[in-house]
Amino acid sequence: MRKILFALFFISSCASFGQQPGDSLLPLIPQPVSVMRMPGVFQLRQHTPLILGKDVLRSDAEIFAANVEKYYGIKIDITEKKTSGGIRLQQGMEELKSLPENAYRVTMNKNEVLVEGKGDGVFYGLQTLLQLIPAEPVTEYNIPCVNITDYPRFSWRGMHLDVSRHFFGKNDVKKYLDYLSLYKLNVFHWHLTDDQGWRIEIKSRPELTKTAAWRKGTLIGHYTASPVQYDNTRYGGFYTQEDVKEIIAYAQQRHITVVPEIEMPGHSMAVLAAYPELACTKGPFETAQTWGVFNDVLCTKPETFKFLEDVLAEICALFPGNYIHIGGDECPKDRWKECAQCQAVKKTTGAKDEHELQSWFIQKIEKFVNSKGKQIIGWDEILEGGLAPGAAVMSWRGEGGGIEAAKQKHNVVMSPTSNCYFDYYQSQAAGEPLAIGGYLPLEKVYDYDPLPEAISVGDSKYILGLQGNVWTEYIADFRKVEYMAMPRMSALAEVGWTSKRLKNYDLFTQRLAKHMLVLDRMDVNYCKAIFYIESQLSPPANGKPGVMLDLRNRAKGEIIRFSMNEDEVNANSPVFEKPIQLMRTSEIRAASYKGTARRSPEFRQNYEISFSTGKPVKLLTDPDPQYNTGGGFTLVNGVTGRIPWNGSDWLGYKGKNLEAVIDLGITASVRMVRVDALKDEGSWIYFPKSIEVLGSNDRLTYTSIKKIQGDELGNRRNINIIVGGLQMARYVKVVVENAGTIPEGKPGAGNPAWLFVDEIIVE
Numbered sequence: 001m002r003k004i005l006f007a008l009f010f011i012s013s014c015a016s017f018g019q020q021p022g023d024s025l026l027p028l029i030p031q032p033v034s035v036m037r038m039p040g041v042f043q044l045r046q047h048t049p050l051i052l053g054k055d056v057l058r059s060d061a062e063i064f065a066a067n068v069e070k071y072y073g074i075k076i077d078i079t080e081k082k083t084s085g086g087i088r089l090q091q092g093m094e095e096l097k098s099l100p101e102n103a104y105r106v107t108m109n110k111n112e113v114l115v116e117g118k119g120d121g122v123f124y125g126l127q128t129l130l131q132l133i134p135a136e137p138v139t140e141y142n143i144p145c146v147n148i149t150d151y152p153r154f155s156w157r158g159m160h161l162d163v164s165r166h167f168f169g170k171n172d173v174k175k176y177l178d179y180l181s182l183y184k185l186n187v188f189h190w191h192l193t194d195d196q197g198w199r200i201e202i203k204s205r206p207e208l209t210k211t212a213a214w215r216k217g218t219l220i221g222h223y224t225a226s227p228v229q230y231d232n233t234r235y236g237g238f239y240t241q242e243d244v245k246e247i248i249a250y251a252q253q254r255h256i257t258v259v260p261e262i263e264m265p266g267h268s269m270a271v272l273a274a275y276p277e278l279a280c281t282k283g284p285f286e287t288a289q290t291w292g293v294f295n296d297v298l299c300t301k302p303e304t305f306k307f308l309e310d311v312l313a314e315i316c317a318l319f320p321g322n323y324i325h326i327g328g329d330e331c332p333k334d335r336w337k338e339c340a341q342c343q344a345v346k347k348t349t350g351a352k353d354e355h356e357l358q359s360w361f362i363q364k365i366e367k368f369v370n371s372k373g374k375q376i377i378g379w380d381e382i383l384e385g386g387l388a389p390g391a392a393v394m395s396w397r398g399e400g401g402g403i404e405a406a407k408q409k410h411n412v413v414m415s416p417t418s419n420c421y422f423d424y425y426q427s428q429a430a431g432e433p434l435a436i437g438g439y440l441p442l443e444k445v446y447d448y449d450p451l452p453e454a455i456s457v458g459d460s461k462y463i464l465g466l467q468g469n470v471w472t473e474y475i476a477d478f479r480k481v482e483y484m485a486m487p488r489m490s491a492l493a494e495v496g497w498t499s500k501r502l503k504n505y506d507l508f509t510q511r512l513a514k515h516m517l518v519l520d521r522m523d524v525n526y527c528k529a530i531f532y533i534e535s536q537l538s539p540p541a542n543g544k545p546g547v548m549l550d551l552r553n554r555a556k557g558e559i560i561r562f563s564m565n566e567d568e569v570n571a572n573s574p575v576f577e578k579p580i581q582l583m584r585t586s587e588i589r590a591a592s593y594k595g596t597a598r599r600s601p602e603f604r605q606n607y608e609i610s611f612s613t614g615k616p617v618k619l620l621t622d623p624d625p626q627y628n629t630g631g632g633f634t635l636v637n638g639v640t641g642r643i644p645w646n647g648s649d650w651l652g653y654k655g656k657n658l659e660a661v662i663d664l665g666i667t668a669s670v671r672m673v674r675v676d677a678l679k680d681e682g683s684w685i686y687f688p689k690s691i692e693v694l695g696s697n698d699r700l701t702y703t704s705i706k707k708i709q710g711d712e713l714g715n716r717r718n719i720n721i722i723v724g725g726l727q728m729a730r731y732v733k734v735v736v737e738n739a740g741t742i743p744e745g746k747p748g749a750g751n752p753a754w755l756f757v758d759e760i761i762v763e
């Protein structure tokens with residue numbers, strides 16, 4: 001309902017000059033606050049003058065000119081002479097005073113483009129102008145005349161890159177910064193250290209680049225695979241301080257602040273490989289070759305702080321930004337609990353448990369970082385045991401940490417896994433490259449709002465903005481970084497910049513489809529999932545058997561062809577016109593076509609139709625809102641959730657049981673119930689502790705039919721519960737018991753386990 005209202009408002013408020021859906025839509029990302037289409041075009045010609053007004057940064061003009069030449073082959077002449085015609089840049093004009101910080105205005109007629117900005121505004125206005133240049137093959141580069149007034153919604157519009165799990169050289173990092181700047185993103189979070197490699201030269205600690213920057217090999221395939229295999233190839237690399245200065249300068253010219261991350265006290269295997277004396281136990285240690293969370297962490301002894309202060313002193317001197325990211329996530333406390341020195345520190349500091357000990361650790365680091373004139377930011381675990389007085393929080397395990405920190409009047413950057421982790425799968429197409437798991441399609445990034453309702457208007461100022469994270473366990477080269485980050489980065493940029501009332505996913509995808517031509521010119525290896533086929537299932541009307549299947553894509557003017565049961569889909573396959581009813585188990589294949597030309601990878605899905613498929617399901621316990629796309633119907637929709645876990649087709653329960661009642665419609669004999677559960681310990685997802693099947697004919701009193709637990713559950717995802725005997729029931733209740741608290745030594749130890757259940761089949 002709200003979406004429709006916004007769309008109406010959007011179109012009517014722009015009147016006849018506004019952005020209209022369809023061909024006249026300007027390919028701008030992020031969508032500006034106000035766009036007025038004016039008559040005529042401004043032709044960008046060879047040697048168009050770019051005139052620098054007073055106080056305009058020459059680098060803003062130079063970067064624009066370099067991009068125009070690189071991507072369009074047009075040479076722009078930068079000048080300070082006032083000539084008539086051309087592109088004029090003006091900084092900090094009086095008329096912009098009433099607009100928010102970093103606002104800009106673009107005003108055009110056929111002779112002249114005026115770009116005015118305050119703060120970073122001129123640079124942003126030039127990015128808008130760059131995106132307006134026609135990207136399709138043309139003989140004349142005619143930019144449609146527009147009047148734009150624009151400014152950002154949030155001040156932290158960030159992208160992160162993990163260079164530890166895989167290392168990306170200076171030139172790749174610069175490309176990444178180019179993409180950020182194209183979308184007016186302004187923070188680069190550089191994840192420089194982790195278990196698998198230390199990536200920055202620290203002059204006072206040479207072992208870091210000699211030893212910690214290298215590992216003996218790397219895990220092959222997914223880390224849940226067994227047996228585990230390694231490539232036994234030495235891997236590593238690091239940035240010299242000269243490299244770092246070069247990157248910082250490159251970012252600065254693009255109005256991007258670089259936030260370095262130095263992980264502590266966990267994710268420190270590489271440090272311990274170089275300086276084993278910083279551990280609680282003797283070692284020796286090796287830079288990690290596999291992914292996950294490791295029990296060996298930095299000890300709380302004085303030598304650790306001497307080390308970290310040496311490192312942070314150089315980091316604070318190198319990086320001009322206000323924030324230093326100190327990690328703080330996923331630090332198991334096993335070693336601290338057993339370490340005499342840590343226990344002595346715990347006693348003298350009065351920490352009542354190891355979480356408070358970590359809090360003391362981070363507060364000590366904060367004092368040091370503050371003494372260098374900087375602030376700390378850390379992952380939301382730094383809330384545990386008490387937040388350091390001035391720390392900002394990056395909320396990744398959902399929004400809870402961010403909400404709590406804002407209530408405590410601390411700055412927050414939202415980066416929940418559910419909407420901001422670009423190492424998750426982005427499409428369900430067959431052949432999607434290996435990812436860590438999860439499913440984060442473009443729409444879910446786009447629909448994110450970093451300002452949750454739980455935050456009061458007064459506290460909303462603490463939400464600085466949001467950030468997309470690119471963890472690189474499964475991303476070994478920069479082409480794949482591009483693939484995973486793009487175009488989710490484009491969607492994230494719009495969330496961070498554009499007023500909420502102007503957001504509209506349908507129009508976004510239409511703009512994106514045109515904007516992809518810009519990405520083509522830039523040779524970006526982006527994912528084209530918006531053109532892929534999406535399937536939607538619904539229960540059939542009137543309690544009929546099976547499920548209704550709908551297929552769609554977001555590509556304008558492309559049809560979908562499909563086939564059933566083993567047939568290849570090709571240009572002669574029937575066109576999918578309207579939802580079809582699947583009444584028996586079928587495999588559907590489909591692809592998008594423009595005429596006879598294939599335009600998408602093949603969509604392929606098996607639908608397993610059983611007696612219970614499509615029957616009404618009542619959930620007696622609520623799944624976590626993050627993992628509840630289809631409610632109870634998800635359990636009987638005929639689709640088994642995928643592994644690696646790349647689909648939304650699972651119901652997720654955090655620390656809770658699943659209880660569901662399936663209404664079979666008639667009293668029937670129940671011979672077997674099959675429950676499909678997921679195990680992915682790295683994502684804190686555990687097998688159930690027990691499963692109970694109960695039956696009822698009146699939905700009031702249930703009799704237990706069968707309960708299985710322990711070894712009876714087996715170790716396979718499909719758990720078959722053979723009922724035995726003649727059991728008649730109309731209502732079948734299934735209780736799937738959550739594993740409880742994650743045991744010590746596992747990733748996420750001490751937190752509630754996730755229970756993921758997908759299909760339930762009653763036969």
Ligand code: ACM
Nearest residue numbers: 329330379396471
């Ligand atoms: C994180 O993803 N461990 C911050």
Ligand code: ZN
Nearest residue numbers: 280299339342
């Ligand atoms: Zn210790």
